[in-house]
Amino acid sequence: MARRKKRGSKIYAICLSIYILILCGAAVFGLTKVWGYAEEYEASRPAKAMDEYVAALSENLWDESIADAISAMPHEMQTDEECAEIVKSMLKNEISYSRIAGTGGSDVTANYSLRCGDHVFGTVTLKEDESKAGEVKYGMLPWIVYKEEFDFTGLYSSVQVTVPASYSVELNGHELGEEYIIESGIQYDVLTEYYQDYPNLPTKVTYKFDNIIGNLEPVILDENGNETVIDESRDDSQFITPVDEATLSRLNEFAGKFVERYKEYIAGEFEPSYGYQRLLPYVKLDSDLDQRLKAAQDGIFWSHKHGASVVTNSVSLNSAIYVGDGVYIIDISSSSTATTNNGTEEIQDNMKIIVTDTGSDIRAVTLELY
Known part of the structure; x- marks a missing residue:
């Protein structure tokens, strides 16, 4: 009986092993198929x-x-x-x-x-x-x-720069020609109010170049061919050639004499025709300022009759801009003491005056208080 049980156990073990081998083979076969499918996928x-x-x-x-x-x-x-x-x-x-x-x-x-x-x-x-x-x-x-x-057109960049018309622009050693100017006649921001009367004032142009692969920095050359850098934080006065010291000295001398006589005339310190004659050597005949001075004589006569007077305490030439053809725009500050029937008053004035320099004398053309 024991021998029969032992023999049955062996047969069971053999069958179980065969079954396991079959299962393992099937699993390997299945995994191979799955792996092959995964690789192909x-x-x-x-x-x-x-x-x-x-x-x-x-x-x-x-x-x-x-x-x-x-x-x-x-x-x-x-x-x-x-x-x-x-x-x-x-x-x-x-x-x-x-x-x-x-x-x-x-x-x-x-x-x-x-x-x-x-x-x-x-x-x-x-x-x-x-x-x-x-x-x-x-x-x-x-x-x-x-x-x-x-298609590397997506890598294209462009350059656009606004400069004075007398300047030139280079890219990678090549000067941009007029065909790259997309806008011209751009007014200087510090001269805008004067273009109507002075059409020959300097202007700016805008250059634009599109076909740049990567990035190129434009090189800006002034009218003398010298490389320069535009300060974007400053106004267009940076493009205007500074006035030389000798001319500044003459303009400063003119400012002192003109302002003193102008204030005396406007205040009515002198009889109008006499005050006008004193001021006339500093005013361009038939100019806008000359016409305004003549038109004011009736009011000035009234002030003169009532004993008005003025003393100019100081005159300062703040700046001078040369705009060509002997024309300058000067900025002046002054202080004065005016006396009328109402008492004494301290006055601070700021003026922008357009003057013309003939070489022998300087004369005012327009005057604006601000």
């Missing part, structure tokens, strides 16, 4: 082909296709070699890709855009590799690069 993903393509492109940043694309792009201010170095430098940054939705034309193609930062610089078309049809087991074909196109 992974190979059939377009993203896998794009990952491999981008990795190869990142390793070799220059090929004939890219060189041809650069050569075909307008870049008259840059050589092919300069553009090549710029593009290589750009492509050293991380290259990425994104699927272009709604493209491809069929289920067996897929289009992707190539990106460098925010710039799109090309497209890649993938298609299913039908040559592998006999090698796949589950009908999932791998993808291959079918077509690539590079």
Whole structure:
């Protein structure tokens, strides 16, 4: 009886082992199938082909296709070699890709855009590799690069700069011609109110150049050909040639004499015709200021009859701008003490005066208090 039980145990063990082996074989077979399916599925993903393509492109940043694309792009201010170095430098940054939705034309193609930062610089078309049809087991074909196109126009930048019309602008050693001027006749902000009467005042122009691969800084040259830098925080007075010391001295002397006589005339310290004659050597005949002085004589006569007087305490020439043709715009501050029937008053004045310099004398044309 014991012998029969022992024999039964052996048979059971053998059957169990065979069963386990069969299960293991089935499991291995199943896992092999699953693994093969997974591998084929992974190979059939377009993203896998794009990952491999981008990795190869990142390793070799220059090929004939890219060189041809650069050569075909307008870049008259840059050589092919300069553009090549710029593009290589750009492509050293991380290259990425994104699927272009709604493209491809069929289920067996897929289009992707190539990106460098925010710039799109090309497209890649993938298609299913039908040559592998006999090698796949589950009908999932791998993808291959079918077509690539590079377009670096997305890497273009532009330069725009506004300078005096007498200045010039260079890009990469090339002077920009008039064909790159997009706006002319721009008034100096410090001279705006004078252009109507003085149409020959200096103006500015705006240059714009679009076809720059990468970034180029413009070089600005003044009227003497010297490199200069525009201070964006300053007004347009920075473009106006400073008045020489000798002329400043003459203008300062004129300012002192003119302001004193002008205040005395306006206050009515002298009889109007006499006060006008005292002021006349400093005023241009028939000018705007001359007409205003004559028109004010009735009111001045009334002040004169009532004993008005004025004493000029100080006169300061703050600035002088030469605008051409012997014409200057001068800024003057003055202080004076005026006496009327109402008592004594301290007065602070600021004036902008346009004067003309004939070489022998200086005369006022217009006067504006501010």
